[in-house]
Structure formats: structure tokens, C-alpha cells
Amino acid sequence: MNLVVFIGIALIFGSVPPTLSYGVNGGVQCAACTIVSGIFGQVAEIHSTDILNISLNICDHLFGPSTNNACRKAVQILEPLLFLLIELQGKVTPDTLCYALNICHQDHGEKVCHLFPVPSNNLLQSEIELVKIKVKPILEGWYGTDDHSKGKNICELPGVRDLCAYLSTIWDGMEPAYDFDGDKFSSSEKWRGSHWRGRDCFDVNSDIYPGRRPYYADVNFDANCNGIWGLDKEAGIPWETKFCAASKSRGIVMFGDSVGAHFHFPSAWFNPALISKDAIFKNPTGVLLDEFDWPQYSFSTGFKNITDPELIQGHVDSIYLRMRKRNLCNHRDYQNVCRNGATSFDLVKNVKNIARSFNDKPLTILLGVFGNDVCNRFPDTLKNMTSTKQFYKNIMQVIQSLEKTLPAKSHIALIGLVNGSFIYDTLSERLHPIGEYHGNVRYKDVFKWFECMQISPCNGWLSENKSIRDATTKRAVELSHVMKYIATSYISKNISLSYVPNPLTQVINNWAKKGGEVWQLFEPIDGFHPNQVAQPIIADILWKTLKSTAPESIGPINPHNKEILKMFGDQGGH
Ligand SMILES: *[C@@H]1O[C@H](CO)[C@@H](O)[C@H](O)[C@H]1NC(C)=O
Ligand SMILES: *[C@@H]1O[C@H](CO)[C@@H](O)[C@H](O)[C@H]1NC(C)=O
Ligand SMILES: *[C@@H]1O[C@H](CO)[C@@H](O)[C@H](O)[C@H]1NC(C)=O
Ligand SMILES: *[C@@H]1O[C@H](CO)[C@@H](O)[C@H](O)[C@H]1NC(C)=O
Ligand SMILES: *[C@@H]1O[C@H](CO)[C@@H](O)[C@H](O)[C@H]1NC(C)=O
Numbered sequence: 001m002n003l004v005v006f007i008g009i010a011l012i013f014g015s016v017p018p019t020l021s022y023g024v025n026g027g028v029q030c031a032a033c034t035i036v037s038g039i040f041g042q043v044a045e046i047h048s049t050d051i052l053n054i055s056l057n058i059c060d061h062l063f064g065p066s067t068n069n070a071c072r073k074a075v076q077i078l079e080p081l082l083f084l085l086i087e088l089q090g091k092v093t094p095d096t097l098c099y100a101l102n103i104c105h106q107d108h109g110e111k112v113c114h115l116f117p118v119p120s121n122n123l124l125q126s127e128i129e130l131v132k133i134k135v136k137p138i139l140e141g142w143y144g145t146d147d148h149s150k151g152k153n154i155c156e157l158p159g160v161r162d163l164c165a166y167l168s169t170i171w172d173g174m175e176p177a178y179d180f181d182g183d184k185f186s187s188s189e190k191w192r193g194s195h196w197r198g199r200d201c202f203d204v205n206s207d208i209y210p211g212r213r214p215y216y217a218d219v220n221f222d223a224n225c226n227g228i229w230g231l232d233k234e235a236g237i238p239w240e241t242k243f244c245a246a247s248k249s250r251g252i253v254m255f256g257d258s259v260g261a262h263f264h265f266p267s268a269w270f271n272p273a274l275i276s277k278d279a280i281f282k283n284p285t286g287v288l289l290d291e292f293d294w295p296q297y298s299f300s301t302g303f304k305n306i307t308d309p310e311l312i313q314g315h316v317d318s319i320y321l322r323m324r325k326r327n328l329c330n331h332r333d334y335q336n337v338c339r340n341g342a343t344s345f346d347l348v349k350n351v352k353n354i355a356r357s358f359n360d361k362p363l364t365i366l367l368g369v370f371g372n373d374v375c376n377r378f379p380d381t382l383k384n385m386t387s388t389k390q391f392y393k394n395i396m397q398v399i400q401s402l403e404k405t406l407p408a409k410s411h412i413a414l415i416g417l418v419n420g421s422f423i424y425d426t427l428s429e430r431l432h433p434i435g436e437y438h439g440n441v442r443y444k445d446v447f448k449w450f451e452c453m454q455i456s457p458c459n460g461w462l463s464e465n466k467s468i469r470d471a472t473t474k475r476a477v478e479l480s481h482v483m484k485y486i487a488t489s490y491i492s493k494n495i496s497l498s499y500v501p502n503p504l505t506q507v508i509n510n511w512a513k514k515g516g517e518v519w520q521l522f523e524p525i526d527g528f529h530p531n532q533v534a535q536p537i538i539a540d541i542l543w544k545t546l547k548s549t550a551p552e553s554i555g556p557i558n559p560h561n562k563e564i565l566k567m568f569g570d571q572g573g574h
């Protein structure tokens, strides 16, 4: 089985904490089983004999070609299942298979959930009984002959256990895995490295990192990693002093959730016709290490041109790039401190992961939780949303802890929540990628199925019931008002605050005005994260807002940019 997809889906679209057991009727694991069987069933239709080879091949891309990597072991354990999948394809739906495996089941008092169409629940039941006979020997091979009727956790299987452990380790912290001096900046890209924060130009000295003030004017070395150092011997002035001292240079932080981190699940991995192609699995490890996030291409801290078109395509523009262009002294001074699924409660905990001390250069923080405070997976979704009172408390707590650590003249831009009404309206009747091959699964089917298993990334906005969707929008608007209220009423001695309405409404309107379709702006797999088409448009709108409402947040244009370019070239790159 394709464990990459398995685990990716297990995080249901970047909106939930990295845990593999929640929901009812089998929850996340049932979802993963059904989706993976769905995709691999389609692969089996196209290249039936190659399915094992394709899986092993994916493992080799993931862990390097060695005969006993954790993934290969897992595939070998799951191999009998792959052959069953080939045998059953076209005869029963993936739901049936996962029920027969008991990964999906019907908990007491819950409905039967299924993603793919079945004529009736009775038929589903009788098919399940038939397939159960076929999977019995497989289950006995895995768990022995004792009672395997209870739902077992796939991560308990011998070969699969290592893989699950590996993934939970890499998704544990928000600090770089490779950071030899402990300053939270890294010299490698992935695993919370320079894709997330400016590259550490000397990773064995914690006094050298992006965003600090120069050390003795950076005459002897580049203490702030902006590529500018040394002495203008003719004038007897350090270059850093000459070019940057009066420039009001500053850094940028994106602090928030999966939207800020730019969550993206490569849709080629959902495409049975492409899944056998080598190119699309060129770098799955990197995707995993970055938690399915692509901050290096995001509207906030993106800095890199896209070079993996099999996985993601489009143009990159960001607040960081524009601040850098405005003042080259800002080079590498960016941090993306976002986590998939973060709510305002998580911000209170995650704020300590922002690397900035009182003596560093001032910072502009874009603080935005786009929806997780109103999005939850519970049946009584409205009752489980963050209240305005609690939201106020959380955001104030974040601001107050930042005030204690941020350099003077820092700025916090509070970004309002998204109005998610558009999601259901634009997607519900469209085919979901998992259903494209057979034309049989629409987004509304996926939404309903998630709701049924209580694993929905957002019961409120993905509900069939319009009054629930409207109530969700209402709460989001109220929480945005809280942010606006804080930004306009809270007086701070040390920092300034501003409110930025969520840019997505304007992004959608501008796009529609130009004749675009709304769905073209969002990730096809999950339907609500802004995709790479939307990212540069968000950057543009956000930039214009910041420039007009809080010009101090972006700083002035540095008149020395041309000289810096001439003297220091690409300033060491990113
Ligand atoms: C699997 O791949 C190997 C090497 O690429 C090849 O020799 C073998 O024939 C393939 N097996 C199948 C069933 O396609
Ligand atoms: C990205 O591509 C554009 C256009 O090809 C080029 O002007 C720019 O320098 C590139 N940026 C980086 C960071 O490589
Ligand atoms: C959801 O709301 C219900 C009813 O108010 C409450 O009993 C339950 O604990 C809440 N669940 C969570 C996870 O907040
Ligand atoms: C503001 O900065 C000063 C140091 O200049 C610090 O002592 C003080 O705690 C800060 N104020 C607040 C409200 O945190
Ligand atoms: C939210 O967006 C919908 C369109 O998707 C619009 O009809 C509605 O008025 C908006 N609600 C608010 C409160 O802005």
C-alpha cells in the first residue's frame, strides 16, 4: 500500500493534529484505508501486474533504495492485500474492502459511512461478508488466529510500526532537526530548516543568525547572515554601516496555521495514471519532512522559484520577497512559524518558537489563524467553536508574550479569519480527484463521509445544512471583529498593531472579475487551502493593505540597494 498517501491523508488535509486515532467508525484510519484502496484499485485497473513493483518503487524514493527499509518491510507485510485489491477491482468498492478488514466498522449508535456509491446498505453488508472470507487468512497472517474482529491500529503491524514511529517523530517539534548551535536557524533546507527560516550561515555559533543586529558592524564576519560584511577600505566605513545602519531593516514572521505554511498535497499522488511514473515521486521524503507544507513558495515567506513541477506549479511572490526587494539588508530575515491545524489555543503555545530577542532587528509578524477556531470535527460543531471571549484571551496572551521579547518598533498585523462560505458553494457538485477516474465521487460525498466518521476538517463550512454553514461564517466574522478590536484599542508602548481583513475574499473577487473560476484558486484534494495560483495574489493584496494601513510594517526603500547588488551579488543566496 502506498504509505505516503496513507499517512498524508491521515492528517486529513493539514487541518488536524498529527495523530492516527480519532473519529468514529474507524475514523482517520478508515478514511486512509478507503482512499488508498480507492487510488490503488484504480492503479490496479491500469497496470495490474505492476502494483507491487510500483509500491516498492515508491518506497525506494521515500527511503532510498535499500532492500530492508521500513517502507519496503511495510509493503511486504501488506502485499497480500495488494493482490486482493487486484482480484477485487471492479467487483466491490474500497469501502467494502476496508469494512471487511475491520479498519472501518460501525460503532454503536453511529451511521454506516461510505465514500463510494453503493446501491443499498444491505448490499454493502452482504459484500462485506463475502470479502471477509477472503481477508481472513490475511488478518490471521498479521495478528495470529486470536480475536481479530476488533478494529486494530494499522500502526501496530510489525513492519508498519517503524514507519508510523518515524513519521510521528518528524512531525513533533517546530524547531529545525539540524541546528547545531541551537539558535533555531539551520543550514539545511527541510525538516523546519531554511524552507521555514532564513538559512544559518554559520551553524556552530549561536550568535550568528538571520535577523540579528550586526556584530561590530559585521566588519570581520557576517553575523546576521544577510550577505553584507567587511570594510569599505577607501572610506574606512564598514559596508553594513554604510548600506544598512540607517535603512530601518526588519524581518518578517508568518505565525499561524496550514494556510500560512502553504499546505499542499500533490494531486499527482491521487492520479492512478501518474502514480506509476517515477518523476512524481522524485522527492517524497522532502514533502514528508516539511509536513506537506511549502513555506518556501508561500505568500508570506516564499523565496524560491519552483523547480519541482511534478509536485507543484506556479509563480512565487511573497511579503518577504517584497520586503527584501525594498531593502536588501533584509536578506534571509524570514520565519514561518506555522503548524497545520493550529487554533488560537495553539498560538499561545507556539509563540515561544518565534526566534527573536530584544536586541535583534525589529520584526513584522503576520498573525493569522484562518479557520481552525471555527472548524472542528464534532457533530455539535457550533458548540465546539472558540468563543469570542476565549479568542480574545488567547490573542491577548500571544500579544503580551510577544511584547516581552520583541525588539522595539516591531509590528503585529492581525489577519482576520476567512469567510469559508465559498467552499461548499463552489465545490459540492464538482468531482473530487478520487472520483475523477470513474466519475463517481463528488466533493459533497467526501464532506458527508468525513462528517459521518467525525474526522471532518471543518464540519461547519462543509455541512450540507446551509444554516450551519452560515452560523460558522457568523462566528468567523465575530472572531475577526475581536482581532480588529484588539488592533484598534490595545495600546502598547513597545510595538504597534494593525488589523488586516482576510485577503481571500478580495482574491476571489478579483479572480472572478477576470473571468476565473473560484475552484481554480484552491487545492484540489482538500478544496480549501489556497493553491499556488492564489499565493502570489494573496501576497499582492496583503502587501497593498500593509503598505496603506501600516507602512511602518514594511519599512522604507533602501537607497543603497543598487550598490549592495553590485558589491554583494545574490548575498549568498538562500
Ligand atoms: C518488477 O521490477 C523488476 C525490476 O525493475 C523487474 O525485473 C520485474 O520483472 C518486475 N516485476 C513485475 C511483476 O513487473
Ligand atoms: C525566479 O525566476 C525569475 C524569472 O525567471 C527570475 O527573474 C528570478 O531571479 C528567479 N528567482 C530566484 C530566487 O531564483
Ligand atoms: C463539544 O461540545 C460539547 C457540548 O458543549 C461538549 O460536551 C464537548 O466536550 C465539546 N468537545 C470538545 C472537544 O470541545
Ligand atoms: C517593553 O520594553 C521594556 C524594555 O524596553 C520592557 O522592560 C517591558 O517589559 C516591555 N513592556 C511590556 C508591556 O512588556
Ligand atoms: C461570505 O461570503 C459569501 C459568499 O461566499 C457572501 O455571500 C457572504 O455575504 C459573506 N459573508 C460575510 C459576513 O461577509
Ligand SMILES: *[C@@H]1O[C@H](CO)[C@@H](O)[C@H](O)[C@H]1NC(C)=O
Binding pocket: 465, 466, 467, 468
Ligand atoms: C440545519 O441546522 C439547524 C441548526 O442546527 C437545524 O435547526 C435544522 O433542523 C437543520 N436542517 C436540516 C434540514 O437538517
Ligand SMILES: [Ca+2]
Binding pocket: 179, 180, 181, 182, 183, 184, 185, 186, 187, 200, 202, 203, 204
Ligand atoms: Ca543554527
Ligand SMILES: [Ca+2]
Binding pocket: 214, 218, 221, 222, 223, 224, 225, 226, 227, 228, 229, 240
Ligand atoms: Ca551582515
